Amino acid sequence: MQIRSFQLSDYRFVSELLEEVLSEECCEETMGAFARQLSCDSELVLVAESEGVIAGVLIGTIDEQKGYVYRIAVLTQYRRQGVGTALVNAMHNRFSKRKVLKVLVAVDKHNEMLRPFYESLGVKAMEYSRLARPLSIVAG
Template sequence: MQIRSFQLSDYRLVAELLEEVLSEECCEETMGAFARQLSWDSDLVLVAESAGNIVGVLIGTIDHHKGYVYRIAVRDSFRGQGVGRQLVSQMGKRFKQRKVLKVLIAEDKHNELLRPFYDSLGIRSVDIVQLTQPLAIVAG
């Protein structure tokens, strides 16, 4: 498996993955944030690729010196195989390269479902933040 930056040619496959994995409401919110992040900094959108297929995606953003993990999605058949962990680890390295002082998980009703995953990574609840504004405003 390879973790790499999103490429424009990945768009359709990433959109299909998000539609498959996320609820309809979450997918709609995520697609807007995904498009905005691509226009700002596509290096903070990571994909996990296995045998030429996109099996996971992580959308991150930076606001001042804080890095945010906005959304992570992993194809059902690849869950429990460390894909999410590798995506978060690679995003952490990118945040560190950019001198991010603190990494936060964007807490919303959709990410709340992933709390056990983040707990398994050792991310304390203090590192999870409720966004008071949409991602477009936080990162813009």
Template sequence: MQIRSFQLSDYRLVAELLEEVLSEECCEETMGAFARQLSWDSELVLVAESAGRIAGVLIGTIDHHKGYVYRIAVRSEFRRQGVGRNLVACMKTRFQQRKVLKVLVAEDKHNELLRPFYDSLGLKPVDFVQLTQPLSIVAG
């Protein structure tokens, strides 16, 4: 498995993955944030690739020395194989390279479903933050 930065040629496949993995409401919210993040800093959109297929994606952003894990999605057939863990680890490395002081998970009803996953990474409730503004305003 390889974790790499998003490339423009990935757009259709990542969009399909998000549609497949996320609920309709979550996908709609995520696609808007995904497009905005690509326009600001595509290096904070990570893609996990395995055997030539996109297995997962993580959308992150930075605001005032805080790094946010906004959304993570992994195809069902690649779950429980470390894809999500590797995506988060690589994003943390990117955040550290950019002098981010704190890494937080954007807490919304969609990420709340992933709380056991984030707990398994050692994140505590204090590492979750309710975004008071949409991603477009937070990172803009």
């Protein structure tokens, strides 16, 4: 498995992945945030690729000196194989290189069910944050 930056040729596969694993409402919100993040800093959109298949995606953003893990999605058949963990670790490395002082998980009603996953990575309650502004404003 390879973790890498999103490439334009990934767009259709990432869109399909998001449609498959997210609820309709969550997918709509995520697609808007995904497009806005790509327009301002595509290096904070990571994909996990396994044998030519986009197995997972993570959308991150930076607001001042805080890094946010906004949305993570992994195809069902690749779950519990370390894909999500690898994506989060790669994003943390990107944040570190950019001198981000604090990394937070952006929690909304769609991410709430992922708390056990983040807690398994050692994320503490104080490291969750509800974005005060939509990602479109944070990323801009």
